[in-house]
Amino acid sequence: MLKGAGAVLLMLGSCGFALSICRERNRRLQLLKEMREMFRLLQNEICYTALPLPEILKLVGEKVNAPFGKALLLTAEHMRLENGEEFQTVWEEKMKEMLKETSLTAQQKQLLINFPECMGMNESTGQANALNRYIEELELMIAVQREEEKSKNKVIMSLGIAAGLFMVIILL
Amino acid sequence: MKEEQVLNIFPNRIRERFQKTAKRVDELQEIRLAAELPVRVICGRKELFLNQTGELSEIIGTDCWYIHAGEMEQILNHICNYSRYAYEEDIRRGFITVPGGHRIGVAGQVILNENGTVRNMKYIRYMNIRISHEIIGAADTLMPLIHEDGKLMNTLLIGPPRSGKTTMLRDLIRQISNGSKWARGRQVGVIDERSEIAGSYMGMPGNHLGIRTDILDGCPKDQGIMMLIRSMAPEVIAVDEIGSSMDMQSVRAAWQCGCRMIATIHGDSMEDVYRHGIDKRGFERYVFLGRNGGGFGLMEVRSAEGEMKHA
Numbered sequence: 001m002l003k004g005a006g007a008v009l010l011m012l013g014s015c016g017f018a019l020s021i022c023r024e025r026n027r028r029l030q031l032l033k034e035m036r037e038m039f040r041l042l043q044n045e046i047c048y049t050a051l052p053l054p055e056i057l058k059l060v061g062e063k064v065n066a067p068f069g070k071a072l073l074l075t076a077e078h079m080r081l082e083n084g085e086e087f088q089t090v091w092e093e094k095m096k097e098m099l100k101e102t103s104l105t106a107q108q109k110q111l112l113i114n115f116p117e118c119m120g121m122n123e124s125t126g127q128a129n130a131l132n133r134y135i136e137e138l139e140l141m142i143a144v145q146r147e148e149e150k151s152k153n154k155v156i157m158s159l160g161i162a163a164g165l166f167m168v169i170i171l172l
Numbered sequence: 173m174k175e176e177q178v179l180n181i182f183p184n185r186i187r188e189r190f191q192k193t194a195k196r197v198d199e200l201q202e203i204r205l206a207a208e209l210p211v212r213v214i215c216g217r218k219e220l221f222l223n224q225t226g227e228l229s230e231i232i233g234t235d236c237w238y239i240h241a242g243e244m245e246q247i248l249n250h251i252c253n254y255s256r257y258a259y260e261e262d263i264r265r266g267f268i269t270v271p272g273g274h275r276i277g278v279a280g281q282v283i284l285n286e287n288g289t290v291r292n293m294k295y296i297r298y299m300n301i302r303i304s305h306e307i308i309g310a311a312d313t314l315m316p317l318i319h320e321d322g323k324l325m326n327t328l329l330i331g332p333p334r335s336g337k338t339t340m341l342r343d344l345i346r347q348i349s350n351g352s353k354w355a356r357g358r359q360v361g362v363i364d365e366r367s368e369i370a371g372s373y374m375g376m377p378g379n380h381l382g383i384r385t386d387i388l389d390g391c392p393k394d395q396g397i398m399m400l401i402r403s404m405a406p407e408v409i410a411v412d413e414i415g416s417s418m419d420m421q422s423v424r425a426a427w428q429c430g431c432r433m434i435a436t437i438h439g440d441s442m443e444d445v446y447r448h449g450i451d452k453r454g455f456e457r458y459v460f461l462g463r464n465g466g467g468f469g470l471m472e473v474r475s476a477e478g479e480m481k482h483a
Contacts, residue, residue, distance in 0.1 A: 050257060050260070051255075051257075052252070052253040053254050082180045083178075084180070084182065084184035085184055086246070086254070087253075087254035089411070117344075119254055121258050122257065122263065122293075122294060123257055125259050127257040
């Protein structure tokens, strides 16, 4: 009876562990989608309102969920201080702070940090196009993440079950 | 406050060099930047050169700061809040106004539309940072000369560049709007095409224009005059730097609507004024401004009949 209960607990534990890894990966995809939504909103605001960046960051920050929304609001607030810091520096600082709590990969984090590189166009249409290219890059990253998720989640779950069975056999 | 506004024009890595220049803000008129050329500062009537450590000197020394094109790009990006697209129209017109009403003129390579009109500007390699000076009381001497029995005369301020036309106009607006011992306060409408009079930034004026003043910021004068008449019912309309035939048509329309007019124009004689197409009897007071000692001042005031009111 006890052995049976132990076997069930071991199986539940290993499957649960595998499931938590899969969930973390799902959350990564979710974050990337939220990031895409944020940049689409930024693009729309640039196209239709052509407001300066601090204003747009504030407007979009209020619409987007945490952690991105909060980071945008902090960036906007910092830029309004007019302490002479460059946008790249402020953006990098605020985003790195926010990214500490996310599960994004180093490559995904870098894409977000590199966002200021696509700014600086002289015309709003040109700026919107530059943002479009950035969003396309993000789309590509989402597609890769989605594919990986499909295939790797299956492998992770299978490995979780196999590891559970293996421990049941060895220990009991 | 004003010192801070001047420093805020520059990004951090360049700001340090302008600390001493900004301290002389009261006499500071222009900071002229040109890529790979010495940084020049116009202070009072002197032209000074900025060196690498931020000191000002009357001669071009060996340590003179030759600003690089990259540094100018950094300044421009900073002025535009890292959102150049938002300043597309301003750059097309050739200047950007920053908080405090300071105007930054830009020049570089112009991009044209197919029909030959200016579309944008790239490789901005020249900048002229003109410091706005609000002098409360600048129009004290002028106020009695442009009023007759409590009635405000249509007034044209005439002067060469840097003679203080805008500073005088700004204080006139403030006093006319608030009211003075010469006349009651009047509803004033200001068409601030280049955001120099009010120094508006995001709709909020940076200078004091009085309690009865409505400001149409960034609007072409010819359109703005009629817009204000239709929407805000001004008693007095104030505009800076009229000159085109379209401007004059709108000024005449304002007179027909019963509005009084206060305007400025470039020039230093009546011939200059007529050359701009101003009607001889259109304005009732012609105020000539010019360099006067270290600053600017009132040179003479004439009536439409040519009668000298002040000399």
